[in-house]
Amino acid sequence: MTRQLHLNAIYTAAGGTLGGWRDADAPSRAGVDFPFLAAQVRKLEAAAFDAIFIADLLAVPDSHPDVLEKVATVNDSLEPITVLAALSTLTERIGLIGTASTTYNQPYTLARAFASLDHLSRGRAGWNVVTSLIDAEARNYGADSHLAHDDRYRRADEFLEVVYGLWDSFDEDAFEWDAESGRAFREDGIHRLDHRGEFFRVAGPLNIARPPQGRPVIAQAGASPAGRDVAGRHGELIFSGAARLEDAVEYADDLRRRAEAAGRRRSDILLFPGLSPVVAATRGEAEDRFARIAGLLHPRVALGDLEYWLGGVDLTAYDYDGPLPQFPQSNQSHSAQQQIYETARRENLTIRGFVERRLKADQLVVGTPTEVADHIQEWFEAGAADGFNVSFPALPGTLDAFVELVVPELRRRGLFRERYTGTTLREHLGLDRPLPRSSGDALRL
Ligand SMILES: Cc1cc2nc3c(=O)[nH]c(=O)nc-3n(C[C@H](O)[C@H](O)[C@H](O)COP(=O)(O)O)c2cc1C
Known part of the structure; x- marks a missing residue:
């Protein structure tokens, strides 16, 4: 079968641009309007998008009050895993990727949360692993300043190893549910972790059966040398911030090299550059729409x-x-x-x-369905993208236009699926289900 691309939607409450909330069509308080959010996600699921992704920041930034008072998302952002858990009950197929920080969490907490989300959604969970960004976040978690850049990637690396170990706490064939004998699982089918490292001490085991996907899909966007190393070692769905084709190709090649150096296959990682589409039937109409959106910032x-x-x-x-x-x-x-x-x-x-x-935003493409599809196809065929991280500048208009005009054009070109063929996020993405690692000592009960 010919290679097909993947589509992930970055879901930002009031649109992907900082002025999006001012659009006449956007509901006020979109950030906490769950019915509105769920309606957008259902449209993306009907279009067979691989996943939606929710970003996160653990603070209100220290920006000047003049700026803050004009930005909706920092004042109105629901916690991602909570939102995705709610969405898991209202959707059937679409992947649910949430951001969580390895700098301001403990591995046991996130191993539980994402294992739970994977069970709730029957195998549709993904975790965007971030190391957080600003001092304002540190101040909400007991520190004055943010952990040094490269130290936080070392911590992320150890964090992930611990989480993988915790997800493998139970062997998949450990459960017997033998009502007669009264034995729920084999005693030698559950393993302690006894991890002691530079940042963490975690005994384990995790109190949840192995997630349906083995591991929820790991998304990562490291772009510095230390960040790229972690992305190359652990990332499966890689977000790229590159705005120019040549930068996106360089990034993709470099990440694939780093993945190979870490003993993985080049096909174990999928590159997702960003795309902010403003599309309409004619170029003039698309430009008018864009001018309206740009005027909101x-x-x-x-x-x-x-x-x-x-x-x-x-x-x-x-x-x-x-x-x-x-x-x-x-x-x-x-x-x-x-x-x-x-x-x-x-x-x-x-x-x-x-x-x-x-005001024009990086990764913006304004044009007709043919022009937007041409851009997507060019990046896809140049090796810059396995899929796109689509950010809709203003909601719901730019989302509706993309789904109604661009998705059918991509299908006509054979570039995008007609319908889902699998049920888990790994199946949508064509990623293997990881085998459990060789387990630690069995837990003596
Ligand atoms: C599409 C995309 C989404 C991101 N989402 C978040 C996020 O939600 N929270 C966060 O703290 N950082 C987020 N980041 C920042 C990355 O985690 C990372 O810090 C950034 O790409 C720069 O890499 P570096 O830390 O190696 O310099 C995102 C980056 C990209 C490209």
């Missing part, structure tokens, strides 16, 4: 977004028509900061130029 918010990704700096004191000042490397996202400086150099941008560029 307040320039102060666009500037605030730039300040945020540069590591929480203040740009208001600098000349708006002068060059972007060079700040020291932040402890936030190294790669995001670096990408901003590279773009500023390449395009010779002033602060104003950057803000105007921000």
Whole structure:
């Protein structure tokens, strides 16, 4: 069968752009409007999307009040695993990927939560493994500042090894449910972990049977050298922030190399660059729609977004028509900061130029169904993408247009499935179900 692409939707309450909540069609308080959210997810499931993905931040950022008061998502974000658990009861097939931090959690907590979600959804859970981003998150979890960048990836690596061990606590054939003898499972079918490492001490076992998928699917978006290493070792669905085709190809090749170096197959990882589509029947109509959406983003918010990704700096004191000042490397996202400086150099941008560029958003494609499908096909065939992480700039309009206009065009080209053929997220993605690792000592009851 010809290779087909995958579609994952980034679900952001009020649309993928920071001004999306101002759209006349968006419900007010979209962030906590679960019926609205569920209705959008059902449309994506009817279109046979592989999964939806919910991002997360564990704090209200330290941005200037002028910026914060204009941004809906930071004030109105439901906790992802809770939302996905609710969605698991209202959907049948679509994958449910939630973000959770390895810096501000314990492995036992997340092993339980994602094993539970995988059981609730009968094999549709995925975990976007993040190391968190900002000091404001640290301050909500007993620290003054965020753990140093590379230390948090070392912690993530150990965290994941512990979680895999916990998911393998019970052998899959351990359960007997023998009512007559009164034995629920074989005593030698449950294993303690007794992990003692640099960051964690976890005895185990986990008090839940092995998840239906063996392991929920691991999503990752590391982009710095330390982040790419963790993504290459553990990631299966890899989010790429690359905005240009050549960067996305470089990233995909590098990640596949790192996966191989870690003893995995190149096919064990799937690359998902982002895509923000604004589509309409004609180019003129699509451009009008985009102009309306771009007009919703307040320039102060666009500037605030730039300040945020540069590591929480203040740009208001600098000349708006002068060059972007060079700040020291932040402890936030190294790669995001670096990408901003590279773009500023390449395009010779002033602060104003950057803000105007921000209004257009990276990874944006505005056009007819044919033009958007051409973009998708080009990236797919160039080896930059196995699938796309689709972010809908304003809801529900841009989602409806994508599902009604682009998905059928992708199907006409044989690039996207007509319907689901499997039931688990691993089956949708064509990923193997991992075997249990060789187990530790049996638990003596
Ligand atoms: C599509 C996408 C979604 C992301 N979602 C989150 C998120 O929800 N929470 C978070 O803390 N970081 C998130 N990140 C940031 C990544 O975890 C990572 O920090 C970033 O890609 C930079 O990599 P680096 O940490 O190696 O510099 C996301 C990144 C991408 C590309």
